[in-house]
Amino acid sequence: MTRDHWALLAAALVLSILPFAVSGYVLYVVNLLMVFVVLALGMHVVIGESGQFALAHAAFFGIGIYTAGIINTAWHPPFVLSVLAGGALSAVLGYLIGYLALRMRDIYLALATFAFGEAMQWVFLTWERVTGGSNGMKMDPANLFGYRLTNDLQAYPFVVVLAGLMLWLTVALARSQYGSSLRAVRESDVAAMAMGINVKAMKQSAFAISAAFAGIAGGMYTLFTSFIHPESLGFQTTILVLTMVVVGGMGSVRGAVAGAIAFGLISELLRQLMSVQEIIYGVILMGFMMFMPKGLFADRNRRVARKPAKGVQA
Amino acid sequence: MSFSEIWLFLQQGILSGLVTGSVYALLAIAIVAIFKTTDVPNFAQGEIFMIGGYVALSLLLIAGWSYAVVIPVTVVAVAVGSALFQRVVMERVTHSKGVGPQLVIATLGLAYMLKGLVRQTGLGDTPRSLPPLVSNDPVIIGDAFLTRLDVAIFVASLTAMVLIYLMFNHTRIGKAMRAVGMNPRAAQIVGIRLSRIRMMVWAMAGLLSALAALLITPKILITPDIAHIAILAYAAAIVGGFTSLPGAVLGGLVIGIVENLVGLFISTNAIVVAPFLAILVTLIVRPQGILGGKPQVKKV
Numbered sequence: 316m317t318r319d320h321w322a323l324l325a326a327a328l329v330l331s332i333l334p335f336a337v338s339g340y341v342l343y344v345v346n347l348l349m350v351f352v353v354l355a356l357g358m359h360v361v362i363g364e365s366g367q368f369a370l371a372h373a374a375f376f377g378i379g380i381y382t383a384g385i386i387n388t389a390w391h392p393p394f395v396l397s398v399l400a401g402g403a404l405s406a407v408l409g410y411l412i413g414y415l416a417l418r419m420r421d422i423y424l425a426l427a428t429f430a431f432g433e434a435m436q437w438v439f440l441t442w443e444r445v446t447g448g449s450n451g452m453k454m455d456p457a458n459l460f461g462y463r464l465t466n467d468l469q470a471y472p473f474v475v476v477l478a479g480l481m482l483w484l485t486v487a488l489a490r491s492q493y494g495s496s497l498r499a500v501r502e503s504d505v506a507a508m509a510m511g512i513n514v515k516a517m518k519q520s521a522f523a524i525s526a527a528f529a530g531i532a533g534g535m536y537t538l539f540t541s542f543i544h545p546e547s548l549g550f551q552t553t554i555l556v557l558t559m560v561v562v563g564g565m566g567s568v569r570g571a572v573a574g575a576i577a578f579g580l581i582s583e584l585l586r587q588l589m590s591v592q593e594i595i596y597g598v599i600l601m602g603f604m605m606f607m608p609k610g611l612f613a614d615r616n617r618r619v620a621r622k623p624a625k626g627v628q629a
Numbered sequence: 630m631s632f633s634e635i636w637l638f639l640q641q642g643i644l645s646g647l648v649t650g651s652v653y654a655l656l657a658i659a660i661v662a663i664f665k666t667t668d669v670p671n672f673a674q675g676e677i678f679m680i681g682g683y684v685a686l687s688l689l690l691i692a693g694w695s696y697a698v699v700i701p702v703t704v705v706a707v708a709v710g711s712a713l714f715q716r717v718v719m720e721r722v723t724h725s726k727g728v729g730p731q732l733v734i735a736t737l738g739l740a741y742m743l744k745g746l747v748r749q750t751g752l753g754d755t756p757r758s759l760p761p762l763v764s765n766d767p768v769i770i771g772d773a774f775l776t777r778l779d780v781a782i783f784v785a786s787l788t789a790m791v792l793i794y795l796m797f798n799h800t801r802i803g804k805a806m807r808a809v810g811m812n813p814r815a816a817q818i819v820g821i822r823l824s825r826i827r828m829m830v831w832a833m834a835g836l837l838s839a840l841a842a843l844l845i846t847p848k849i850l851i852t853p854d855i856a857h858i859a860i861l862a863y864a865a866a867i868v869g870g871f872t873s874l875p876g877a878v879l880g881g882l883v884i885g886i887v888e889n890l891v892g893l894f895i896s897t898n899a900i901v902v903a904p905f906l907a908i909l910v911t912l913i914v915r916p917q918g919i920l921g922g923k924p925q926v927k928k929v
Binding site for chain 2: 362368415418419422423425426427430431433434437441554557558561565589590591592593594595596597598599600601602603604605606607608
């Protein structure tokens, strides 16, 4: 067993004991952290694995929430379907945005996706018939074969299992041939092309996968929340997720998870103290970029990357 | 909508657009100058602008100084602060091999910190305006209705732009800034001290942001979240061509005019989304922007 396996085992133990030991609010926070973990994993795929600087995560998160929420409210299907629908719609939109993004690099890509994110927030705010606009939208609780998930405790096992599945999926993705191709594109798209990798298809699919993660995170959010307001789907949220990934360590799955948990906790704990939250946040961001720009888990990750992957000839 | 109405709206939209657009252009120049010389897309531009507004506000209303003192003090204070940030934080990030995402995140850190600091002082709790320096008497140009304040804003920002232009073309420091923007390595070889020039560029950007704040805040309410105005400046920089200073000016005026025309002809609700559409359309049709030159070919 490696250190990662022990960490996973410990996490599984803590997570399974937790619902018997703590109150509703703590469970809510844990649920929220699980959503952040999935969001950060999605950001990790597009920034960490494929090296594309995309800033529209909150928009896809929002699309996932609204899609799942509206479907739950209208048809009360098993929640797995509504969550998947949110993920699928996000993926399709991400794929389309990815098509535009192929023409751009670095800062232009960041700005274009930023513009898309802001435009989506405007859509959430103005398309009142569907989203309720600035009044927010009340959603019916999610369903599983007629069993309604009405509180954090009931949603908890499903949220945790979904997050675990997404984590497993990310690791599987990174270890696959596809993951190696993505990293080849990240290091040098010219070299990747020379090796016969379809660079455009890689970039575009990374966008779609990342968007799907965000959409599924949105669906998970509807499992334990019954109200959604567009205010929380702006650039701030995208930055929060970006921070998790970068401070955790770009290109490292451990980093994304650790960053998501740490920053999710900080933002939740300091929610009441807005100005203090902003100052602490700002100082952490600047400090990390000044003294540890590769994030917390960068070095360990590099050591792992040098070893040839199993089943791949060096 | 009759023809005369359309004509009136056009005149009004274009003239008001030039006024607000000239302020966006000032911020866009700051963004482009920083990006060209330091490779940093400064996401804290709006917050630096916001700080300019609050420094002026606290000096005028709390310290009770007169405008004649407040204007130079504000401009210098923000310029120095901006230069210090470059010196202390950005240089360090670049030295620790920070690239795109790291640089952006460092500026975002500054943005959060500044916003938090303003809220912490309590000044940000109520939206306020600066007292107008020039009266709000109406001025009729053609069929359009402006105020004397509008005219003053336009003239002042135009003057600032001309001065910046002269600086870039006729002073040593301006020429050095251009050289660093074109090719930092070559500039260094001919004896230009990179870090000093980069600091000067950030100082200039701070100066322009403070000026923009002084010009526009008598017209609009200032809050800690006013930084979103910088999104319009970003849109201006992208529309004009992200690495072109004349493009920044052109983009600023275009965004100002588009915003006003959309407000008059479509609806005031649509104003918010206009800049994003402008960004998306520009990036799809002409990714390098109007004056962005040839699309960059990536070197291997």
